[in-house]
Amino acid sequence: MKRFGEDFFQEKTKKIVIICLVVLVVFVSFYSFKSVHYAERLLPKTKVNNINVGGLTVDQANRKINAKLTEAPVAISLDNKLWKKIKRSELGWQKDHLEALMQIKQKQVPFAWGINNLLGSQHQLSSSYDQAYVDQLVENLGNEILQKNVTRTPTTNAKIEWVEGDFVIVPEKQGDTIDVEAAQRALIKNLENGKQTVNAEDYYAQPILTKDDSQLKKLKDQMNKLVKIEATYTINGKQVVIPAEELASWLTTNEKAEMQLDQEKVTAFVTNLNGEYNTKENPTAFTSTKRGEVSVPVGIYSWSINIPAEVEALSTQILKGKNFNRTPVVESEVPNVQTSIGNTYVEVDLQNQYMWYYKEGQLQFETDIVSGKPSTPTPPGVNYVTSKSTDQILRGLNDDGSKYASPVRYWMPIDKTGVGIHDSDWQYAYGGDLWLYRGSHGCINTPPAKMDELYPILEVGTPVIVF
Template identity: 55%
Template sequence: TGNYTINGNTFQIPRETIMDWLSYKDGNTTIDEDKVRSYVTSIGQQYNTSTNSSTFKSTKQGEVTVPAGTLSWTIQTDAETEALIEALKAGEDFTRTPIAQGSTDAGSPLFGNTYIEVDLKNQHMWYYKDGQLVLETAIISGKPATPTPTGVFYVWNKEEDATLTGEDYASPVDYWMPIDWTGVGIHDSDWQTEYGGDLWKTRGSHGCINTPPGVMKELYSKAEVGTPVIVI
């Protein structure tokens, strides 16, 4: 039997599917590479976290669907087709994780019970570690013209004393945690005097998550690089 482990779940390649890939002639078995590639393509279309959304149990909104973001992977079709054929030729039972490219491994769940949740609807952020709430705070997200994107992101860097620049601004911050590839991240914002509610509509950011300085200092010290950031 041939099995795949993807996103923390293991499933069997249907036996009839494998039999369809094989042909016998003059005592030799050949494997139809095009059929195998077609199958690998189909599991990519079904499971690639770079294009498929994820289901997330949020703190206040219940179960929600979150678009793909920077925390994702894509099955490498050619490399995986070759590897799968080699596994089949070995003639032994196998369980494999597909060869994938991205910011995380294809075998494990995309996120577990350690993550930062940013709820744009409620203008609130939570940090959970091993399922336990470490901190929470009201925030201010992107203004209507430059909204904070939703998606499954991750803290890919941490930087102190950074200056965030754009076409028409340069904002020095003490703590900076970028989460996507376009310049969106979580940072302190000493220019904001209050947080939450509808303030994002009038005093919102260029897309970043403005966080009270004291809370940001604590989040920065406790959340590690690689922590998933789920923005809903």
């Protein structure tokens, strides 16, 4: 019995081995046959421009590609309706691809047909259109989409807006406008890869920024912090505060979620600031020694804001996000002009016929004067000492047309008309109403002894307020 069982097992094993060998021989023979077959053909599941040419000879594949790509129309849809149907041949599609197909065949390994049958292979023919035709078609599609978009609801990005005293994120909104560039790219790609339809409705414009964007949230917090800064100007002794609401209206963001300032609004603010405070057009409020606050007309010591420079400087200052108090960038013919008279100046009170000189707020000098007579009055204005000289002869015309020549020891002109401060030894007294009948030709007549004191201490460039 034992011997019989062993023989039976051996016999069964022998049969299995023979069957496996037969199967292997058949498989190898079949695989070898197929390998020889694919030596003259493209491997299975070979796709060229998305067209299956597996198992075909190069000539057969060329004819199939030509039939499908050259004459098969490409349908382009807008509003889910056919907009245009065009054959590739109308775009100058090249019909012969033998050379490219031969290169694909030469690179394949026939014995690898089995692997290719499982995984497949994709190949792309280089664009062989008349580029001018393609460009025109793409441009036409873009123009058509732009016209359609006019009546559609645009897609909007999430954005930051000022709402009831706070910056908040307004969510994005999906519209139904078509992304022109995306649709154009799809058309070009489909022309190249063999696909026969392009539906522009598949390419709705998508929001770039959403309400959940971390950068946008961070930016909102920065803007809420920035709008709380104390932003102030000091001009001619006055404090000009930029209100938070005003500042908030300037803050904007771009599509990259970067904070910016609306330059038109900043420019409008600076322009208004200049219109209200520049001293080339506006009188200067001045606190006088005897008469309280007076309004002094425009003189040569004047300035206006350099608007472009100030807009740039103010924008930079704001974006730093820190409290600031600044004076504007100004332009003037006067060297080192200031936006306020300050506390060093000469004060000439025509009504009281008196002159004072203050330096850093401290009285340095005072005297009675005689100003211009009624026919040649001393012009009021905010001026300054333009120069200093000694031993000059002042020349001009009297009321009757005769000439005069008045020697002076000290001469300090203060405007462009020839008015200045000088000694006058021909005056026997000063102050009161002497100016009515012994007044000057417009200059400020000063006692000679007093000019001995004033001339050495008064510097060129010192403001002279005449009122």
